[in-house]
Amino acid sequence: MGLDEVAQKPHDRLSAWLAADMEAVNQMIRDRMASEHAPRIPQVTAHLVEAGGKRLRPLLTLAAARLCGYDGPYHIHLAATVEFIHTATLLHDDVVDESAQRRGRPTANLLWDNKSSVLVGDYLFARSFQLMTETGSMRVMNILANASATIAEGEVLQLTAAQDLATTEAIYLQVVRGKTAALFSAATEVGGVIAGSDEAQVQALYTYGDALGIAFQIVDDLLDYGGTTAVIGKNTGDDFRERKLTLPVIKAVAQADADERAFWQRTIAKGDQRDGDLEQALAIMARHGAMEAARADALGWAAKAKVALAVLPDHPIRAMLADLADYVVARIN
């Protein structure tokens, strides 16, 4: 292996290894996005689907299927299914969060309107549903139905947990499964199922995707506070302003003294935020080592993901998946 290959990110190495499959997935996405009757649909979705997203979820499905020796056509359908579900949730999130930017482009919400975001999201869900039925596998349908329920439940739970200082780490974990890990684990699990792998391997793929997704989301939440350096960057503090109870805040709240508790009460529970509050929040979290503790949790989940891979075939893809778990948490060095 040359230096170039070593230096490449594991995600890029997976993309390169699975390039032909990925091209088939992209083609299927383009085909199934089209609507004979409603040309607005590809207009709304194109800038999301074509925006050069990392395509991490479909890559996971392709990787799982190929790692398990699959040689049929349906991993392509399932990878496209997973990307459609992801894109649909992004569209619905845009309505929900009134977020102004996604992947660096104007959101569908601003480019179009709430109506289009909701309905085109529904259209993509329906398309994903059609794609998965084409596999003819009831087990795949079951996995994706359960993942859909976990995703929706987690999103609703996130609404009710926001601004609530009583939010526990257990609730945070359910929210994170809904936001990220449920689709990661479904993506890897269906890859193993379509390949006809044995139960231990299918379970391992589920565990890998679940743990990878949780690590990924904890890191995302840490990066929203500038990682562990507690330096405020230009994209820092969105979660604080939106009064989200993410892991570092939950850990800091759990150890808060009376003054700190009053601070969280005012800024998160009541939403009365002033200049300097974000810096103050970072200082409180640093005082309790909340960022380091959250990072340790992320490392633990990444380790769990790698351990799960042991029962899977010894294969270059397996090594890349292990590296991917390391890479996901390395973002917060």
Added chain:
Amino acid sequence: MGLDEVAQKPHDRLSAWLAADMEAVNQMIRDRMASEHAPRIPQVTAHLVEAGGKRLRPLLTLAAARLCGYDGPYHIHLAATVEFIHTATLLHDDVVDESAQRRGRPTANLLWDNKSSVLVGDYLFARSFQLMTETGSMRVMNILANASATIAEGEVLQLTAAQDLATTEAIYLQVVRGKTAALFSAATEVGGVIAGSDEAQVQALYTYGDALGIAFQIVDDLLDYGGTTAVIGKNTGDDFRERKLTLPVIKAVAQADADERAFWQRTIAKGDQRDGDLEQALAIMARHGAMEAARADALGWAAKAKVALAVLPDHPIRAMLADLADYVVARIN
């Protein structure tokens, strides 16, 4: 048959005949609406699901299954599935249309917020997806996946068709299939499929549901202009104000002279509406017999629905379904 029974509406007769099944459906809806992790979900859905809606769609599924001699448990799952899909689309419509009232109660949108409406709608879609997988029937999944795509596509099409005077009757029909008929036809078709009926009967159930749904929606659209009497009631004119191209308007636009065309251009295309415009619209539609022509179309679809029933078993439910088709269009006498 006593006078009471003759006088009863066919929908009520179906409800009475299928009372035990309907109770099982209601119980399943209550059970599956619940969310261990997100108690807001039943709070949002309860006032919709419990609001005493007519439960027409689950009744159609139960009726189709029983008419075809089904004796298993899964027609209950499918009826609950269909009602969940219907309720989810109502929730998403509330976001979309900013409609202030639905079924005479405050909408979820006003009681809660856009976020809850979108996400709880997604949750009900996911729940319906889980329910249908429990039947173990890939064919049922296929039918419902295709119906979901038609519904979503029709909703998006309705967005783009609104305010567009070039909207044709063919486009209107696609919108109506999305809004109403696709779920009606899926509701009846899956009833036949789960009962293991032969292809001719399954096709007949599809055709009945499709034609009934189209007749139902044309009548709804007519009633929005006060039916064929052109008398303005308290709920008249919503579609006009929302600049929707419904069938009577499409028919009137197709026959418009220059002055009338300018009127439609100003009120529907540009949205510049003044006092007296609704009365003027009604007068123009009356001049061209647009309401009567739309009513004739509705009667045609009801007749098509009844004809389709011929290949189905001779059974009291079949007679009630035939009466239901008549009743749907009798609303505009």
